Amino acid sequence: MAEGPRPGGQHGETLLFLTDEQLRKGIEAMFFAYKGFTSDPDRILEPRGYGRAHHRAVHFIHRSEGTTVNNLLAILGVTKQSLNRVLRTLIEDGLVESRVGTRDKRERNLYLTEEGKLLERALSDAQQARVRDAFRAAGPGAVAGFRTVLEAMMDPEMRRRYQRLTENGR
Amino acid sequence: MAEGPRPGGQHGETLLFLTDEQLRKGIEAMFFAYKGFTSDPDRILEPRGYGRAHHRAVHFIHRSEGTTVNNLLAILGVTKQSLNRVLRTLIEDGLVESRVGTRDKRERNLYLTEEGKLLERALSDAQQARVRDAFRAAGPGAVAGFRTVLEAMMDPEMRRRYQRLTENGR
DNA sequence: TAGCAATGTCAACAAGGCTGACATAAAACG
């Protein structure tokens, strides 16, 4: 029952704390929190005729300026047809610019236009406000734990991408 | 360093720790973790022709046996038309039973049938396995922080519902 | 030059949100 590389002395605690009920609490917390997490951006997107998919695209293009379509596909984990649909509208609406790659001309490098950056800021501000408030209320220790658990919950593939993303911004 | 409502001396830390970059990490962690969180149940649901909406209904009916449609609507935060669509298929397929209320005959009390309980168990087992692994890997302190942050991230309305749910099961 | 890679696009379909309108039965109210 012990897990991982830990010495004795915490067996009882581990057992006590991983009851069905505790796990259920964690599961329900994820459900309700994710709802809140997406609600503010959703409100901003709706009147502009965009959805969550647009938000995600804008977020990761901002995060990794000049990223390629293939890279974005891997991060988002959707099909190219699905991504292309939102990407097309964003480009048509002048929020995203698609430049032919310099090294490899088959690739498209994606950038936010000034208008795109405005939307990104609006979405970020709203979402960050909620996360910041939650972080402040919970305190630094809780935040560290929060991220540790979330990271452990990711698929290994996604965890690698996540860690690669955050390395840059370190 | 301590957390919660503390006196002076923590400004620098709070400021340091709530950089844009830190918030972004938290946001991306939510995105990637939620993906993993839903992936196992999704794989179970797909061959049976069900989706996440069915999972949620089954989960909360299991959680609050005999709950009413209205209560379920409030917890899930969807329209009755949307809920009714999944509820109807679950009832037709014999996974959920809808009994006329005893006190108030307008109400329908919802229960899982034996077959419904089997599906619920399969879904729970899969999702709990991932959460349990993540919790074990992260350790008790991290788990506490995880739940503190998630709770702080919920809309107040949802937080109340969440807390009410977990009170029973305590 | 042949083949593979990166991208885009068309078409069709499904899940699961939404709104609006309407129906029924039962409770609650005056």
Add this chain to the structure above:
DNA sequence: CGTTTTATGTCAGCCTTGTTGACATTGCTA
């Protein structure tokens, strides 16, 4: 008792966002 409100169900239609399959173009690469 009659009226109104509540709880539920249902039909129809729309939207976003995911899917698969097929196919075209361009440009690398061996």
